[in-house]
Amino acid sequence: MKKKSREDMNEKKLFTPIKKEELGIKEFVRPPVGYWKDAWRRLKKNKLAMVGLVMIILLLLFAILAPLLSPYKYDQTELTNCYASMSKTHLFGTDAIGRDVFTRIAFGARISLAVGFVAAFISFFIGVFYGGISGFIGGKTDNIMMRIVDIFYSIPVLLIVILLMVILRPGLTNVFIALGIAYWVGMARIVRGQVLSLKEQEFTLAARALGASKRRILTKHLIPNTMGPIIITATLLIPNAIFFEAFLSFIGLGVSAPMASWGVLASDGVQGFRSHPGLLFIPAIFISLTMLSFNFLGDGLRDALDPRLRK
Amino acid sequence: MKKYIINRIFSMILVLVVVSSLTFFLAKAIPGGPFTKEKKVPDVILQRLEEKYHFDDPLWKQYAFYMGNLMKGDLGPSFRYDALTVNDIIRKGFPVSATIGFLAVLLSIILGLPAGIISAYRQNFWQDNTVMFFSLIGISVPSFILATVFMYFFGLKFKILPIAGWGGFRYMILPAITLAAYPTAYIARLTRSSMLDVLSQDYIKTARSKGISEFRVITMHALKNAILPVVTYMGPMIAAIFTGSFIIERLFFIPGLGKYYVTAIYDRDYTVILGTTIFYAFFLVTANFIVDILYAFLDPRITYEEKK
Numbered sequence: 001m002k003k004k005s006r007e008d009m010n011e012k013k014l015f016t017p018i019k020k021e022e023l024g025i026k027e028f029v030r031p032p033v034g035y036w037k038d039a040w041r042r043l044k045k046n047k048l049a050m051v052g053l054v055m056i057i058l059l060l061l062f063a064i065l066a067p068l069l070s071p072y073k074y075d076q077t078e079l080t081n082c083y084a085s086m087s088k089t090h091l092f093g094t095d096a097i098g099r100d101v102f103t104r105i106a107f108g109a110r111i112s113l114a115v116g117f118v119a120a121f122i123s124f125f126i127g128v129f130y131g132g133i134s135g136f137i138g139g140k141t142d143n144i145m146m147r148i149v150d151i152f153y154s155i156p157v158l159l160i161v162i163l164l165m166v167i168l169r170p171g172l173t174n175v176f177i178a179l180g181i182a183y184w185v186g187m188a189r190i191v192r193g194q195v196l197s198l199k200e201q202e203f204t205l206a207a208r209a210l211g212a213s214k215r216r217i218l219t220k221h222l223i224p225n226t227m228g229p230i231i232i233t234a235t236l237l238i239p240n241a242i243f244f245e246a247f248l249s250f251i252g253l254g255v256s257a258p259m260a261s262w263g264v265l266a267s268d269g270v271q272g273f274r275s276h277p278g279l280l281f282i283p284a285i286f287i288s289l290t291m292l293s294f295n296f297l298g299d300g301l302r303d304a305l306d307p308r309l310r311k
Numbered sequence: 312m313k314k315y316i317i318n319r320i321f322s323m324i325l326v327l328v329v330v331s332s333l334t335f336f337l338a339k340a341i342p343g344g345p346f347t348k349e350k351k352v353p354d355v356i357l358q359r360l361e362e363k364y365h366f367d368d369p370l371w372k373q374y375a376f377y378m379g380n381l382m383k384g385d386l387g388p389s390f391r392y393d394a395l396t397v398n399d400i401i402r403k404g405f406p407v408s409a410t411i412g413f414l415a416v417l418l419s420i421i422l423g424l425p426a427g428i429i430s431a432y433r434q435n436f437w438q439d440n441t442v443m444f445f446s447l448i449g450i451s452v453p454s455f456i457l458a459t460v461f462m463y464f465f466g467l468k469f470k471i472l473p474i475a476g477w478g479g480f481r482y483m484i485l486p487a488i489t490l491a492a493y494p495t496a497y498i499a500r501l502t503r504s505s506m507l508d509v510l511s512q513d514y515i516k517t518a519r520s521k522g523i524s525e526f527r528v529i530t531m532h533a534l535k536n537a538i539l540p541v542v543t544y545m546g547p548m549i550a551a552i553f554t555g556s557f558i559i560e561r562l563f564f565i566p567g568l569g570k571y572y573v574t575a576i577y578d579r580d581y582t583v584i585l586g587t588t589i590f591y592a593f594f595l596v597t598a599n600f601i602v603d604i605l606y607a608f609l610d611p612r613i614t615y616e617e618k619k
Contacts, residue, residue: 155326156550156592162584166576243453246453251558253576270455270459280456281460284452284460288456296447
C-alpha cells in the first residue's frame with residue numbers, strides 16, 4: 001500500500017497518465033472523407049470555380065425572381081419612349097419599340113438558363129442510359145450501339161441542330177429537343193468508356209460474387225462511380241447549349257417573339273447597334289458572363305472531381 | 312495501317328449514306344411542300360412543278376432518284392432560285408468560305424501554339440495568367456458578339472477596316488480574326504496543358520543537362536510531343552471554323568457558303584439546305600479522316616492495327 005502510493009507520487013510528478021480522450025489523438029487521424037465531401041473541399045479552394053458558382057447562383061436567382069424585380073412586363077411596349085437611355089425608371093433603357101431592356105434580360109435569363117439546364121438534363125438522361133447499357137453489355141451490342149454513336153458524332157452538332165430546327169420549326173420546346181438530341185452522343189461515349197473500365201474492377205466482381213443482379217450492378221455500382229466525369233461533362237455542356245440557343249435565335253431559328261432569349265435580344269440589338277450599341281452589348285455581356293461562369297465552374301469541377309487529371 | 316484506312320473509308324461512306332438518307336427523309340417529313348407559298352400557286356403549275364421535280368413519284372422512287380444523283384455528285388436544283396443548282400451555289404460559295412476558313416485556321420495555329428508554349432513555360436507567371444485570361448475570354452464570348460464588337464470599334468469608331476463586304480484582303484481581316492478567336496483560345500489551352508505534361512518528363516531534363524539551348528529543348532524536344540493533342544483537335548477545329556462561319560458570313564455580308572446556307576434556312580429552300588448539309592458533312596468527315604491519318608504518321612507509337 002505504502003509502496004504503491006509512493007510509486008503513484010513519483011509517477012504523478014514525472015509522468016501523469018492521461019485519458020485517451022485527452023490525448024487529442026483524434027486530431028491526428030483524419031476523419032474519413034467521402035468522395036463528394038473531398039471534392040467539395042477541393043472545389044472550395046479554387047477561387048475561380050467559386051466565383052463561377054456564385055455568379056451562377058446569382059443568375060439563377062435573377063431568372064427566378066424576374067417578375068418581382070421589375071414593374072414592367074417583358075412584352076409591354078411604350079411607343080412614346082423608344083430607345084430610352086439608362087435611367088432609374090429603365091435600368092438598361094428601352095428597345096426599339098419601348099420595351100424595358102432590364103425586364104427582357106431578366107426574362108431572357110429564364111429561357112437561356114432553361115435551355116442550358118434542360119439540354120444538359122436530356123443528354124444526361126439519354127447518354128447515361130445508352131452509354132451505360134452499351135458499356136455494360138459489351139460485345140456485339142456495344143459494337144453496334146457505338147457505331148450509331150460514331151455516325152452521330154461525326155456530324156457537327158450545329159448541322160444536326162439546324163436541320164432539326166428547320167424541320168421541327170422554331171420554338172422553345174424544339175430547341176430543347178434539338179439540343180438534347182445533338183448532345184447525348186458525347187455523354188454516351190463518356191459513360192460507356194467509364195463503365196467499360198469499371199466493370200473489370202474488383203468491386204464489380206465482388207458484387208457479382210455476392211449475387212447482385214446485372215441491373216443492380218449497373219445502377220448501384222457502376223453508374224454512381226461514373227458520376228464525376230458525367231457531372232463535369234454536363235457542366236461544360238450547359239454553356240455550350242446556351243451558346244447554341246443564342247446562335248440559333250440569332251439566325252432566326254430559336255425562340256420566337258415576343259419571348260426573348262439573350263440570343264434574340266442580341267440579334268435585335270445588331271439591327272440598331274450603330275446608334276444604340278447598348279442594346280447589343282447588354283445581352284452580349286450577360287451571355288458571355290454566363291458562359292464564363294459555367295466554364296470556370298466546369299474547369300474547377302474537373303480538378304476537384306478527377307484529381308488524376310490535375311495539372 | 313492499310314486495313315485501318317480501308318476501314319475508315321468504309322465507315323466514312325456509311326456515315327455519308329446515313330446523313331444523306333436521314334436528311335432526305337426528314338425533309339420529306341416536313342408538312343407543306345416547297346411550293347406552298349403565301350400566294351397560292353395555280354394547280355396546273357403546281358402539277359407541272361411536281362412533275363419537274365419528281366414529286367409525284369412514290370417516296371422510294373424519289374429517294375432512289377436523289378441518291379442516284381448524289382452518287383454522280385449532283386445535288387439537285389434550288390427551289391427558290393430557278394436558274395441555280397445546289398452545285399452552282401456550292402461552287403460559288405465554298406471558295407470564299409474556304410479562304411476565310413483557311414486564314415482562320417492559320418491564324419489560330421500561329422497565335423495559339425506560341426501562346427500556349429509561353430504560358431506553360433512561364434507557368435503561374437504573368438505571361439501565363441495573361442494568356443489564360445484571354446483564352447478564357449476567347450472561349451466564353453460567342454463569335455457573333457465578338458464580330459459586332461470588332462465591327463463597332465475597328466469599322467465605326469476608328470475606321471481602320473471595312474465593316475462588311477467582300478473584295479480584297481482588307482475585308483478578310485475582321486472575319487478571319489473573329490472566326491479564329493475560339494480555336495486560338497482552345498489551342499492555347501490545349502498546348503499549355505500538354506506542354507506542362509511534357510516539360511516535367513525526364514527526357515527534357517536529359518536534354519537540358521546535355522547543354523542543348525533552351526530554345527532547342529522547347530521546340531525540338533518538348534513541342535514535338537506536346538503538339539499531338541493539338542493535331543487531334545484539328546478535325547473538330549475545322550468543323551468549328553466552317554460551321555462558325557455561318558454567322559460570321561451573314562454578319563459581314565460575305566458571299567460564302569455559310570451565308571447561302573443561312574439564307575436557305577430563312578427561305579426554307581430545302582434542296583439547298585439538304586445539299587449543303589451533305590456537302591458540309593462530306594467535307595468535315597474527310598477532314599477528320601485526313602487528320603487521323605496524319606496523326607498516325609506523327610506519332611509512331613500509334614498503330615491502328617491493334618486497336619479495335
